[in-house]
Amino acid sequence: MLVDEPKVSTSWGSYKAFDLFLGYPQPTFDFAGSRHKINRMITNTKKGFTLIELLIVIAIIAILATAVVLILNPAQLFAQARDSQRISDLATVRGAVVLYLSTVSSPDLDSAGGTCGTNYWGSVTGAVENLTVTGTQSANTARTVAGSGWVPVDLASVPGGSPLSALPQDPLGDEASSTASAYTYSCDNTNKWFELNANMESSRYASGGGDDVESTDGGSAYSIYEVGNDPGLDL
Ligand SMILES: [Ca+2]
Numbered sequence: 385m386l387v388d389e390p391k392v393s394t395s396w397g398s399y400k401a402f403d404l405f406l407g408y409p410q411p412t413f414d415f416a417g418s419r420h421k422i423n424r425m426i427t428n429t430k431k432g433f434t435l436i437e438l439l440i441v442i443a444i445i446a447i448l449a450t451a452v453v454l455i456l457n458p459a460q461l462f463a464q465a466r467d468s469q470r471i472s473d474l475a476t477v478r479g480a481v482v483l484y485l486s487t488v489s490s491p492d493l494d495s496a497g498g499t500c501g502t503n504y505w506g507s508v509t510g511a512v513e514n515l516t517v518t519g520t521q522s523a524n525t526a527r528t529v530a531g532s533g534w535v536p537v538d539l540a541s542v543p544g545g546s547p548l549s550a551l552p553q554d555p556l557g558d559e560a561s562s563t564a565s566a567y568t569y570s571c572d573n574t575n576k577w578f579e580l581n582a583n584m585e586s587s588r589y590a591s592g593g594g595d596d597v598e599s600t601d602g603g604s605a606y607s608i609y610e611v612g613n614d615p616g617l618d619l
């Protein structure tokens with residue numbers, strides 16, 4: 385475009401003659417007016433939020449926070465984490481007792497040379513997790529691994545030493561707080577069978593849940609998580 389091209393003024397504005405000739409009239413750029421508009425935009429952004437805008441933002445944040453709490457449900461997430469710990473703890477103890485049975489020449493599952501009978505052992509006093517047990521709970525609730533803990537098996541006699549340094553306890557179960565959550569142990573010293581029990585806390589892992597481990601463990605109690613080497617897990 386030539387610098388000295390003549391402009392044509394119409395009622396719409398000012399056009400260059402060459403654009404009119406092509407049939408594509410282009411308004412000339414009004415630098416002064418645009419600078420004014422840009423300045424106004426900058427001024428507007430500096431103004432900040434109005435009260436209504438702030439209230440809307442707060443309402444949106446509140447709705448999102450509620451949705452996150454409803455979807456994630458932190459209480460259930462913590463319960464699920466404790467259930468994962470319970471599943472892991474019982475697998476660890478089960479592995480240790482199985483190792484004891486396979487490596488010790490004369491294994492004794494109650495460290496008393498008895499039959500175990502209907503006695504059971506629990507990780508806290510008054511442990512009633514194993515609903516199928518009708519016998520007496522041993523006073524042994526210690527976490528020691530040499531035969532006087534809540535799993536009365538002398539794991540220290542395993543060649544190479546005990547696979548556990550201490551017996552686990554239910555994540556919510558301790559003598560001071562509650563007897564509602566505990567691990568239990570029962571045995572058959574004649575057949576060298578044993579069973580370990582825990583109670584799942586979350587709706588996910590409990591009986592009827594999406595990852596139900598209580599009713600799918602092959603044991604005798606629908607609402608208790610059972611592991612061990614006892615056929616039918618009905619000790
Ligand atoms: Ca069960």
Ligand SMILES: [Ca+2]
Pocket residue numbers: 583584590591598607608609
């Ligand atoms: Ca249960």
Ligand SMILES: [Ca+2]
Pocket residue numbers: 516579603604605610616617618619
């Ligand atoms: Ca059972």
